[in-house]
Each structure stands twice: as C-alpha cells, then as structure tokens.
Amino acid sequence: MSVSLDQLKAIGKELRKDILRMTTEAGSGHPSSSMSAVEVVAALYFGGFLNFDAKNPKDPNRDRFILSKGHAAPVLYAALAHKGLFPHEELMSLRKLGSRLEGHPNMLRLGGIEASTGSLGQGLSMGVGYALAARLAKNGAHTYVMTGDGELGQGQIWEAAASAGKYGLDNLTCIVDRNGFQQTGSAFDVLNMDPIDGKFAAFGWSTQVINGNDQQEVLDALKRARATRGQPSCIVSLTRKGYGMLNLLATLKDENFHGKPMPAKHLEEALAEVEAGVA
Amino acid sequence: MAGASSSVKSTRPLGKATRDAFGRALESLGESFGSLVVVDADVGNSTRTEWFGNKYPDRFFNVGIAESNQVGVAAGLAAAGHISLVSSFAAFIICNAYDQLRMSVAYPKLNVKVVGSHAGISIGEDGASQMGIEDVGLACSLPGFVVVVPSDEASARAATAAMLAHQGPVYLRVGRPDVPKIYEGDNIPFTLGKANKLADGKDVTIIANGLMVAPALDAAEALAAEGISARVLDMHTIKPIDREALKAAAEETGAIVVAEEHLAHGGLGSVVAMNVAEIKPVPIRYVNIGDQFGESGSPEALIEAYGLTATHVAAAARAAVAAKK
Numbered sequence: 351m352s353v354s355l356d357q358l359k360a361i362g363k364e365l366r367k368d369i370l371r372m373t374t375e376a377g378s379g380h381p382s383s384s385m386s387a388v389e390v391v392a393a394l395y396f397g398g399f400l401n402f403d404a405k406n407p408k409d410p411n412r413d414r415f416i417l418s419k420g421h422a423a424p425v426l427y428a429a430l431a432h433k434g435l436f437p438h439e440e441l442m443s444l445r446k447l448g449s450r451l452e453g454h455p456n457m458l459r460l461g462g463i464e465a466s467t468g469s470l471g472q473g474l475s476m477g478v479g480y481a482l483a484a485r486l487a488k489n490g491a492h493t494y495v496m497t498g499d500g501e502l503g504q505g506q507i508w509e510a511a512a513s514a515g516k517y518g519l520d521n522l523t524c525i526v527d528r529n530g531f532q533q534t535g536s537a538f539d540v541l542n543m544d545p546i547d548g549k550f551a552a553f554g555w556s557t558q559v560i561n562g563n564d565q566q567e568v569l570d571a572l573k574r575a576r577a578t579r580g581q582p583s584c585i586v587s588l589t590r591k592g593y594g595m596l597n598l599l600a601t602l603k604d605e606n607f608h609g610k611p612m613p614a615k616h617l618e619e620a621l622a623e624v625e626a627g628v629a
Numbered sequence: 630m631a632g633a634s635s636s637v638k639s640t641r642p643l644g645k646a647t648r649d650a651f652g653r654a655l656e657s658l659g660e661s662f663g664s665l666v667v668v669d670a671d672v673g674n675s676t677r678t679e680w681f682g683n684k685y686p687d688r689f690f691n692v693g694i695a696e697s698n699q700v701g702v703a704a705g706l707a708a709a710g711h712i713s714l715v716s717s718f719a720a721f722i723i724c725n726a727y728d729q730l731r732m733s734v735a736y737p738k739l740n741v742k743v744v745g746s747h748a749g750i751s752i753g754e755d756g757a758s759q760m761g762i763e764d765v766g767l768a769c770s771l772p773g774f775v776v777v778v779p780s781d782e783a784s785a786r787a788a789t790a791a792m793l794a795h796q797g798p799v800y801l802r803v804g805r806p807d808v809p810k811i812y813e814g815d816n817i818p819f820t821l822g823k824a825n826k827l828a829d830g831k832d833v834t835i836i837a838n839g840l841m842v843a844p845a846l847d848a849a850e851a852l853a854a855e856g857i858s859a860r861v862l863d864m865h866t867i868k869p870i871d872r873e874a875l876k877a878a879a880e881e882t883g884a885i886v887v888a889e890e891h892l893a894h895g896g897l898g899s900v901v902a903m904n905v906a907e908i909k910p911v912p913i914r915y916v917n918i919g920d921q922f923g924e925s926g927s928p929e930a931l932i933e934a935y936g937l938t939a940t941h942v943a944a945a946a947r948a949a950v951a952a953k954k
Contacts, residue, residue, distance in 0.1 A: 410709070410710060456736075456737075457708070457737045458736075458737055458738060464708065465704075465705075465708070465733070465737075466732065466733070466736050466737045467732075468732070469728055469731075469732040471697075472697075472701050472728075472729060472732055472733050474701075475697070475698045475700070475701020475702050475704070475705065475729070475733070476701050476702070476704050476705035476708065476733060477705060478692075478698070478701070478702045478705060479668075479701065479702040479703060479704060479705015479706040479707070479708070479709065479713075480705040480706075480708065480709050481705075482666075482690060482702065482705070482706060483705065483706050483709030483710070483711060484709070486666075486687065486688070486711075487709075505697070506695075506697040506698055506701065506729070509692070509693075509695035509697055509698035510698045510701065510702075512693065512695070512698075513690075513692040513693065513695070513698055513702065516692075516693075517690075
C-alpha cells in the first residue's frame with residue numbers, strides 16, 4: 351500500500367488543493383490550520399502507517415487516527431476522499447446542511463471519523479481509550495492522535511498524557527502540530543508550552559522533534575514511533591500554518607490566516623503556489 | 630468494607646445504601662456483561678466500583694483524580710466496542726467532566742454509563758463541596774442521556790442491570806447513606822422510563838425518587854389518617870419521563886407533589902412541571918432543597934434542616950390539595 355516519496359508529495363499537493371477549494375466553496379473553515387498538517391496526514395493514510403481500509407471502515411482491528419484539532423477537518427476529509435471512502439466531489443458539500451462533512455468531525459455521520467472533535471483537548475483521552483481497548487483485544491492496532499499546539503493549553507491533554515504514561519501505551523502516538531499560531535496570535539505569546547517534548551517526556555513518553563512539513567522526516571519519525579516499545583510516543587511536528595501558500599499569506603500580510611477561507615479572487619493564486627511547491 | 634456510617638430514618642426497615650447495591654450488582658454482572666470495563670478516578674472504594682475491579686482487574690482502569698480524562702478514556706473504550714462505566718462523586722463526574730460528557734459521550738451517542746455517587750445533601754458531614762445537588766438537571770441537559778435515580782437497594786440493583794442492558798449513555802445517581810427498603814426481593818418491577826405506583830390514591834399524587842420515596846410513602850400514610858388519599862409514584866427515571874403516569878396523575882388525582890433531593894432548578898420537579906403543564910395543568914407543589922448549597926452536618930439533621938422529611942411532603946400535599954379548590 352505504501353507509495354514513493356515523490357508520490358506522497360504529489361498526494362500532499364492534492365490534499366492542499368482540496369482543502370483550499372472546499373473551504374472557499376464553503377465560505378468558511380480553517381484552511382491554514384489544515385495545511386500545516388498535510389505531510390503527517392498524508393504519511394499516515396498513504397505512507398503505509400495507518401491500517402485503515404476505506405472499504406471496511408468499521409473493521410474492529412483497524413488502526414485509528416483521531417484529529418483532536420477538529421477545526422482542521424478539511425485535511426482529514428480530503429485524505430478520506432482520496433482513500434476512496436466517499437466520492438471526491440462530496441468534498442464540495444463541506445459545512446452545508448445535511449452534509450456528512452460537518453464543520454468539525456462528526457463520527458456519527460461518517461465512517462472513518464474516529465472521534466467527534468472540535469471542543470479542544472479531548473482527542474488524546476479517547477486515544478488512550480482506544481489504545482487500552484486494543485491492548486485488551488490483543489489485536490496490535492495502533493492509535494494516532496493529532497493535537498494542535500494551542501490545544502496543549504487544555505489541562506485534559508496532560509491528564510491523558512499522564513494516564514498513557516502510566517499504562518505504557520506503546521500502541522499510541524500523539525503528533526503535536528506545532529504550527530506556532532492560535533486564534534488570536536502566536537502560540538509562543540498566548541501561552542507558551544515549550545518545551546513540549548520535555549513535558550511529554552516527563553510523563554513517560556518517548557519524544558521526537560521534527561520538521562513536520564518535511565515528508566521524509568515525517569516518515570522517519572512515524573517509523574520510529576511505531577517501533578517504540580514500553581512507552582507512548584510523541585512527535586512534536588514543527589510546521590508552518592498555511593504551508594504551501596506562505597508567499598500568498600505574506601502578500602496578504604496575514605501569516606496566521608486563522609479560521610477563514612481563501613477569498614475566491616485569490617484562490618487560483620493559492621492553488622498555483624501549492625502546485626509549484628515549496629522551494 | 631460496606632459499613633456506611635450513617636443512615637436515613639423512616640418507619641420502614643433499613644436497607645443498604647444505593648451505592649453499595651450498585652457496587653455489588655456491578656461485581657456480579659461483570660460476568661454476563663463480558664465487554665464491561667470500568668474507568669475510575671481514584672474513588673473506587675467510595676463509589677464501590679472497586680468490588681468489580683478486584684474481581685476483574687484487567688477491565689478496571691484507575692486514571693487518577695482526573696474526571697475529564699476519565700470520561701474521555703471511557704469514550705474511547707466505548708467507541709472500540711466496550712460497555713464503559715465511569716463513576717465518581719456526582720458533583721465531580723458531572724460538574725468537572727461536563728464538556729467531556731457532552732462532546733465525547735452524548736454527541737457521538739457512545740455506550741458510556743455514568744454513575745454519580747454521594748449525591749445530594751445526605752452525604753452529611755463532608756459538606757457542600759462533595760454534594761451533587763445539580764447533577765440530575767445537568768444530566769438531563771445532555772441530549773440522548775437516560776437519567777435514573779433509584780430509591781433503595783433492590784431498585785439500585787435493578788437499575789444497574791437495566792443500565793448495562795440499555796444501548797447508549799445513561800446517568801445513574803446513587804447515594805452514600807443506608808436507606809429504607811422500598812422493595813422486597815429481587816423480582817421487583819423496574820423498566821427504564823416506567824414509574825412504579827407504590828400506593829394508589831385519588832386526591833393527590835406524590836411523585837418522588839431516590840431518598841424521597843420513603844418519606845413520600847410515610848406521608849401518604851399520615852395523609853390517609855386525615856382523609857386525604859395520596860397516590861405515590863417512584864419516578865426512578867427522569868429522562869425519558871413516564872408521561873402516561875403523569876397524565877393519569879393529573880387526570881385522576883388533580884394535584885401533584887414532586888419530592889426530590891436536588892436543587893429546585895432542573896430536576897424531577899422541572900421535568901414534571903414541563904410535562905404536566907402541557908398534558909393537563911393541575912396544582913403542583915415541590916419538596917426539594919431550593920436554590921442553595923448544602924453544608925456540614927449529620928444526614929438526619931440536614932434532611933430535617935433542608936425540609937426533606939415526610940412531614941414536609943405531607944404539608945406540600947395538603948397545600949396542593951387545597952389549591953385544587
């Protein structure tokens with residue numbers, strides 16, 4: 351199922367273009383928060399890590415991916431569409447009444463969604479629950495949770511981190527998408543949680559810090575996480591919010607670009623920058 | 630082990646605390662409900678889930694004093710196919726973890742059972758911080774939750790079994806002190822959403838749950854001596870409420886008293902009033918703890934001080950009957 355690095359990068363471009371198109375069509379959403387996470391999501395779904403079959407999305411022995419930063423739902427929907435879980439054109443129904451693709455993930459509406467998220471801080475606890483269940487079932491399933499960096503302000507994250515450490519859940523990996531921004535500004539200014547790796551390590555986690563927009567680094571980190579024994583793994587994924595359209599965001603003088611779609615008049619420019627790739 | 634230090638006075642014989650009955654039921658049902666797992670927040674020896682934990686250590690997870698994570702972990706286990714049960718003091722499991730109950734349990738309709746123990750003022754000496762007095766109202770505000778308050782040990786056992794058999798989220802409220810027996814034996818009538826008529830009458834219906842069922846029955850006896858015929862309903866399920874029983878109460882007795890160990894706002898009284906106002910408006914009077922926190926004291930002294938005795942229920946019934954004219 352695994353693909354080459356170049357193929358994975360090409361998939362990443364498609365995911366980014368889908369994110370931009372569906373949020374512009376919806377007229378709302380969080381494209382920049384979605385685009386920072388593309389390399390990790392692409393690696394999980396298409397790089398041979400997540401044992402998830404779109405034809406059997408409820409397989410009890412599947413691996414799980416929980417998008418705890420639920421506002422980045424477009425990156426998850428784009429990946430699930432490319433997996434063949436639903437028709438690609440359905441992406442354009444995002445946020446519309448009756449759509450399975452709600453503004454934040456709703457596990458009742460769509461198979462392949464492993465947690466209904468959007469109230470920040472809750473996904474890692476559910477991941478601990480999935481990991482404990484996999485241990486009871488002895489099925490070897492792995493659970494991946496992606497949180498934001500602003501999300502780490504929630505105390506529940508650290509309750510979950512402590513409990514995962516207690517049980518030595520080596521079938522659990524938490525990826526922190528540290529894109530450096532949250533709603534009102536820099537995540538370093540609003541509530542700086544550095545050292546993030548040090549905090550997880552203190553709770554008994556194996557930690558790595560990587561460039562999360564470097565596809566090869568992401569693949570290598572996920573491989574090490576999966577091979578870790580006796581403790582849960584945390585990957586602090588240093589990323590750029592809106593990665594893939596950073597030049598345009600600089601032109602727009604909005605580095606954060608939080609919670610808004612690309613205006614239609616700039617959409618083609620954004621898509622072109624994604625297609626050209628980052629030098 | 631069990632040995633509760635306090636109890637509630639009544640003319641009826643004393644039985645075990647509802648938390649004890651819940652704990653024993655959980656322990657014995659662990660075998661027939663093989664997918665049942667319990668997530669504790671380090672109060673298993675108070676909520677009695679430790680009896681299950683001692684018997685099934687592989688299916689018992691103490692995640693520490695962290696109710697938000699406790700509920701989230703249980704949600705993950707439920708999403709993976711388990712029947713998950715979380716228990717702590719009612720004040721903590723409901724109030725501390727409310728958003729987790731809302732987002733991680735109610736919204737995805739996961740099969741999580743939430744048991745709040747040490748509910749109401751009857752926990753006594755530990756005081757207001759430990760007393761869940763708003764838990765029923767808050768649980769009723771979680772879409773899709775079934776909300777149950779058993780009255781004695783037999784009904785707590787029956788409620789525990791019914792809760793585990795139900796598919797979907799349930800809130801079960803149990804108490805700390807030993808309480809009077811309402812039912813005898815194990816073959817008691819208990820269907821979620823169906824009130825138990827414990828005494829029939831034509832002048833007024835006393836609708837009670839939990840700790841207030843025994844004083845409701847005692848009040849009905851006192852009222853009978855005065856010529857007032859009181860029906861008594863054990864309304865163990867607040868949501869979904871038994872609208873048929875409410876309709877019959879309003880139409881056949883024309884006056885209602887609602888008695889509960891809870892804030893006035895949001896509990897059984899609110900639910901009864903909302904429904905009776907729609908079905909057939911009749912005079913309603915309320916026995917509850919009003920709009921205030923509890924405090925330290927013996928359970929008996931608190932129950933008297935906060936107006937939750939048979940005397941208070943009887944007075945409310947007289948007022949409801951008088952209001953019919």
